[in-house]
Amino acid sequence: MMAWRAYYPRMVYVKLVPNGLRPGVGLMPSSEGRRAWLPQQSRFCPVLEDGNKIGFLVYPPLHEDETFQVRFEESGNFRFTFYKQKQVVLTVLKRLSAGTGEGATDELVTLDEQSGLKRESIARLMNTMLGVVGAPIGGVGLRGAHDFITPPGWDTIYTGIVNDLNRPHVPVLTVQVQTDWFTHPTEFRYVLQPGEAVSASGYAPIGQVFFVPRTELSVELASEEEQAKFVRDLDQYWGRKPELAEHTKYGGVYDRQYRAEARDHVAEPAEWWPAPGADGSADGDDSEGASEAE
DSSP: OOOEEEEOOOOOOOEEEEOTTSTTOSOOOBOOOOOTTSOGGGGGOHHHHHHHTSSEEEOOSOOTTEEEEEEEOTTSOEEEEEEETTEEEEEEEEEOOSTTOOSOEEEEEEEOGGGOOOGGGHHHHHHHHEEEESSSTTEEEEEOSEEEEOOTTEEEEEEOOTTOOOSSOOOBOOEEEOTTTSOOOOEEEEEOOTTOEEEEETTSOOEEEEEEEOOOOOOOOOOHHHHHHHHHHHHHHHHHGGGGEEEOTTSOEEEOHHHHHHTTOSSGGGGGSBOTTTTSSSOOOOOTTEEEEO
16 A cells, blocks of 8 residues: 655755855845845735745846946857946957857957956956857856855756846846756856946846755546535635735735745645655665654
8 A cells, every 4th residue: 555654844954155256245035025226015925035035146247336247248249247336347248159059259448457357367357247148149157255065965956037027128047057066156047138237236136046846746637526625625615715804004905815825834744755665666664753653
């Protein structure tokens, strides 16, 4: 008979490694349920806020008075401009080669000698801020202030900032990396169209990461009993919502039904997962915090 085991939530620790070329510079990763460009009504949508704060926002290796911009020019070249206290410190034109795109050359356009930045430090500064450039066409990687080491069996997903409605919107590639063994410098790959630019500042995130266990999942049709329970639970939930409805002073209506019920269902999702060894594919264990039912 199939055995089911409930695994109760435990803290998972992810290690941070500062950007090796500029350690100690840049904000720490943070979890934030709000978004500057979402309407205030989104504060009354708990599932949206939970989606916003999945994982952590990641920041660039910049001081708060520093910014940079990368523009993909019509010619196919990239123009990198670095600012400090809103003054241009450096402008470099990165020219990509034909063919594979490897062997790009950097052409110094402007350098503020009063800034204290030395010519021999320009390449290091750009390597600190930028990852891969030109793959795919228009792609430019923005480096993060921190890299990640996950526990065994856990991966890191790198993506753009979720639910960010700010315009203009530049797509960001999403990748999943086995960061429990692979040393992956944090990078968010923006893909620009000719004429577009992407900017980064010391106080704003450039991307978002979240961590997932490397577990195989399968999808199967729910039984008739499970489908019937789904419908009953849905009807009961919406039937209770009016009881917790509240009105704001400016005419809005919201309720706390979802948050109220979520507190009573912390461990229940674990009951959906079969115990290791239940199908004979792996050995089970009787570790503390697990319960079985047949």
